Amino acid sequence: MINYTDILRQHNLKATPQRLAITDVLYVQGHITIESLYKVMVKKFNSISLATIYKNINLMLENSFIQEVKIPHAKSVYELTKENHSHFACEKCGEIQDIIIDLDNIINEVARTNTFKINSSDLVLSGLCKNCQQN
Amino acid sequence: MINYTDILRQHNLKATPQRLAITDVLYVQGHITIESLYKVMVKKFNSISLATIYKNINLMLENSFIQEVKIPHAKSVYELTKENHSHFACEKCGEIQDIIIDLDNIINEVARTNTFKINSSDLVLSGLCKNCQQN
DNA sequence: CTGGGTGCAAAGTATTTGCATGAAC
DNA sequence: GTTCATGCAAATACTTTGCACCCAG
Numbered sequence: 001m002i003n004y005t006d007i008l009r010q011h012n013l014k015a016t017p018q019r020l021a022i023t024d025v026l027y028v029q030g031h032i033t034i035e036s037l038y039k040v041m042v043k044k045f046n047s048i049s050l051a052t053i054y055k056n057i058n059l060m061l062e063n064s065f066i067q068e069v070k071i072p073h074a075k076s077v078y079e080l081t082k083e084n085h086s087h088f089a090c091e092k093c094g095e096i097q098d099i100i101i102d103l104d105n106i107i108n109e110v111a112r113t114n115t116f117k118i119n120s121s122d123l124v125l126s127g128l129c130k131n132c133q134q135n
Numbered sequence: 136m137i138n139y140t141d142i143l144r145q146h147n148l149k150a151t152p153q154r155l156a157i158t159d160v161l162y163v164q165g166h167i168t169i170e171s172l173y174k175v176m177v178k179k180f181n182s183i184s185l186a187t188i189y190k191n192i193n194l195m196l197e198n199s200f201i202q203e204v205k206i207p208h209a210k211s212v213y214e215l216t217k218e219n220h221s222h223f224a225c226e227k228c229g230e231i232q233d234i235i236i237d238l239d240n241i242i243n244e245v246a247r248t249n250t251f252k253i254n255s256s257d258l259v260l261s262g263l264c265k266n267c268q269q270n
Numbered sequence: 271c272t273g274g275g276t277g278c279a280a281a282g283t284a285t286t287t288g289c290a291t292g293a294a295c
Numbered sequence: 296g297t298t299c300a301t302g303c304a305a306a307t308a309c310t311t312t313g314c315a316c317c318c319a320g
């Protein structure tokens with residue numbers, strides 16, 4: 001388990017056991033829904049409340065400590081903020097994978113042929129993961 | 136106003152005035168949230184209920200007659216199904232624009248270097264539209 | 271000690287469901 | 296006439312808020 005105490009403090013968040021556990025879960029799982037996060041957290045803190053989950057997720061989002069990823073036809077997942085990347089979502093099992101895709105050429109091309117200024121891009125590819133192709 | 140009666144019937148949906156109005160609004164507006172759609176519909180049918188909006192949106196989604204577009208940091212919008220395209224979302228005024236981007240090369244490249252099979256892609260670019268860059 | 275965090279309960283918002291009436295076909 | 300849609304009200308799901316108590320710093 002990575003020590004996120006200092007990182008939380010840099011984001012002006014007290015390093016409570018609940019928050020350390022949330023960051024640890026995010027680190028280990030990579031991507032997780034609110035519902036699954038709550039289920040995992042209840043195992044560690046049997047009296048934790050959903051309100052605590054929501055409050056912390058929202059604080060961490062405001063801080064850009066984590067990011068929300070909106071998945072077509074599924075619930076949003078949350079992940080620790082890292083360098084730009086895209087996502088693959090398995091339509092059958094729901095697994096989410098990070099994928100590194102260089103979108104710079106595309107974004108530059110779009111910027112050149114349009115009147116708007118692009119600040120960020122969100123790409124989700126959907127399909128079947130290796131396991132789900134076979135079963 | 137385009138006549139969507141036959142198209143609705145092809146999707147096994149009765150062509151009620153409410154449904155024709157929803158399709159017309161989607162056609163004219165391009166992209167709309169549930170909330171805005173409801174406000175527009177109330178002007179046309181003063182006793183329409185939100186339940187009718189949701190039931191019809193859900194039916195049309197199941198039919199692939201319309202699509203949901205999930206926008207980062209904003210509410211989902213709905214649009215009539217058309218050929219593959221991506222979206223631009225203005226972070227300031229919320230305007231959504233369709234953009235045609237050829238992602239085939241990228242998707243082929245990703246498919247070649249990964250173990251999953253890709254069925255669809257959802258790309259949303261965010262930034263500032265022409266107007267919002269100036270004001 | 272002090273300020274912020276947690277957990278509970280209640281409130282608020284979003285969405286779905288059941289059912290009687292009414293309209294499409 | 297039959298089937299399905301609408302609109303209302305109630306139910307469910309999801310998320311936020313207020314507050315008393317508690318813990319990190």
